[in-house]
Amino acid sequence: MEETRDSIADIWGERTPQYENWPVRVDQRLTEEPDHWVQSACVLCSNGCGMDIGVKDNRIVGVRGRAVDRVNHGRLGPKGLHGWVANHSPDRLTKPLIRRNGKLEEATWDEAMNLIVQRSKELIEKYTSGAIGFYTSGQLMLEEYYTLGVLGKAGLGTPHMDGNTRLCTATAAAALKASFGTDGQPGSYTDIDTTDAILLVGHNMASQQTVLWMRVLDRLEGPNPPKLVVIDPRKTATAKKATVHLAPRVGTNIPVMNGLLNLIIQAGQIDESFIKAHTVNFDELKKTVAKYTPEYVQQLSDVPADQLRAAADILGSTPTLLSTALQGVYQSMQATAAAVQINNLHLIRGLIGRKGCGIYQMNGQPTAQNNRECGADGDLPGFRNWANYEHVKELGRLWNIDPDKIPHWSPPTHAMQIFRYCEQGSIKMLWIQATNPAVSMPDLARIRRILAKDDLFVVVQDAFPTETTELADVVLPTAIWGEKTGCFTNVDRTVHISHKAIDPPGESRSDFDIFLDYSRRMDFRDKDGNPLIGWKTPEECFEAWKECSRGRPCDYTGMSYAKLSEGSGIMWPCNEQYPDGAEHIYTDGVFNTSADYCETYGQDLSTGAAKPQDEYKAEDPSGRAVIHAVDYEPPHEIPDDDYPLWLTTGRVVYHFHTRTKTGRSKELNDAAPEGFVQLSAEDAGKYGITEGDWVEVVSRRGRVIEPARIGEIEPGLVFIPFHYGYWDKDDRKRAVNELTLSEWDPVSKQPHFKYAAVSIRKTDPHSIREKVLSTKDELVEVVKGVVETVKSKL
């Protein structure tokens, strides 16, 4: 076996110090010598590393990083090097399943698709297409999202379509729209190579995007290393490398960010001419942040005043700055408001649109960006504005349909609201693709109850049996990465093509083919009676998508499958003006905020109230960025006598999401086989807990039992990774989302996973007491289910 490095033991590998030019290092792991290599990119985090798939006898036998790729220069992380083995997992789904007499039984594609189509038609006839909802993914390909977006919006005309991207990147999109007028990341990964300072907010890059972190580590070892400011309540691997590490109490990102902005404004370290020429609403920000003195911030967040000053000194004086944010911002209190303050920092210092000055409002998933671009998350394709009727008409012309077919009469329905409509019974068919809400949504007992409802027809499209397929009425087996061709786009707007390397197992089909089949069987047609969806292959779909993207910020018109297959990925916008893609956007300080171009007319960041079109037009920012100022609001659930500790959730380096792929790699699974609860030595002492003890963690919504891991976290806070569910181990409740809150950020509608109040105590999962308690939990769930059924029948 040819393995260039042991990525399990040494996650980031050997250093190749750099400034301006990141050296190539090709990481490879093979189990056999391949016959040939197929160009692809990695889908096991949001980084988007270029990768070749090694194939022998129609099987994947390994992977290697693509040396020419602009994202990774040949490197791969542990998940990328190991996760591919899941393609050949013996428990792949290979035949459609239909629930008959309470049991999932094998069926033909015709039977399964006919059932879905028959149910769809009945529901539309009786209740309109508002009775049908879609919950999709951040794992499909661009062509699949676009096909889904068109069939949902122009075929069915349902507003109920969202993705699990709602749980991971919705705030990134919301923050970019709020500040710059549309979604679209201003930065490039090459900013790391030259920047003088990096600010990471709630983003454990070392663990989440290991290859991006290699790029940072190589800067830290090279000449002119950047200064690092890390904001994270845990002493993560990222935080350990920080020049200044701020560890705020959970839910206090706004006080910390406002405090930093205030110090920078007070010190006069702002770019007044940039502010004047390219922004609106700075005075409001200045007024709002004025009261966030270091002492007041310390009172709210526990961040020592002198540390805040030290961080502000770096951020206020650095000539170039790269900032990143992830779930510590997006899944926390005041998510969009806090993410926007990072944009504000760059705006008031004029550090945007040039080398070394990037903002990565990071994504959590490899293809989340495409979900957002193509309109599979409720937004309109091409970052169009659903409240702008001219944009709706554009799509009507493009698709040759009556624009009023496109749901634009009310805001798109977001994930948790879709589940709420299912709970209330107004959505009667929920079609889930490539995601596992029975582990990843908040308040799992409730989600299980909803998915199990008799009057909800649940279709699940997946490659593996999951906790969610268990609750389905129809299961469709899918082809995954490596088994189909398609494109996807990462955080720095780099588009990669991933070619089909091997055939999918058994009868499984790509999501793309399933959507086309559904459209054909539903007989969706345009105004002239032609099939609504004219494309038959991913490449034809890509060509159609290019037309949809024309003239919009995410312009793909200069790309083609041939060009994408030439070597490295290509950044959008790629068009006549930028035939090879644009490294930075907003280089001239002109943003996408003009009333006829913007993706949103804006929302109140505290309530989510939509600003009407006429109000926006009356003060049209016309290309200037919008600065938003927000005051601190405390979280809605805070520790008390009964639940005295904060809970927060997150990832471990070896796993992705609910481990459907990474849990099937022996090496990755052995490296992180089990969940845990991380707590401080102080709290461990207080509760008499030692390393490895079983700990019961209880919130108002549920309880889990996890082994203890002690240290590297602030007292008063406990952390549980979110990867672990029940498909491979069902001896106890261990999914952290048994505990989390059913509530969201008012703007991005992203759930608040990053805080809940909990109690803990040492326990023994095999004691009689635990057996009785878990039986009681199960009984309570059953009774609640029965009550819901009775209620819905009354």
Added chain:
Amino acid sequence: MHLGNYLGLVHESEQELAEALRKVGAHHADEPDIFQICQLLASWSDQHVQQLKPFIKKYSEDRSSEPDKLSRTLFDEPRKGSLALMRDLHDLWLLSNEVELCWIVIYQAAMALHDKELEATCNELSGQTKRQTAWLLTRIKQSAPQSLIVAA
């Protein structure tokens, strides 16, 4: 002078709005957003009630019975069924508009009296009232199609 009357009216209307927001928030806590946002908006109205106190003292409040008439029809019993949320939001919108109109009326009087402090307070508080109304309208627009057309 009837300014005191109107200050009394807005005072009671704000109290009533806060109370109604809390009731609706509690009735519809199973929605992903209603409880949190209603709590937040209610806290704004609470704050308004506090900020009104010096002016009420100054213009010797003369209590009006007007808002009581409104309150009798609203929110006595939790409403059931799929239209309940829609109807509750509808009534909250009426209440917040009542408050908004009071601010306009009082602001006119404050200008005529050259009471700069009252003018400033009207400006500040009516801004927040508008944000309450705007959220209610946004949420109503989101709910309307599903409640009126799809839900049983």
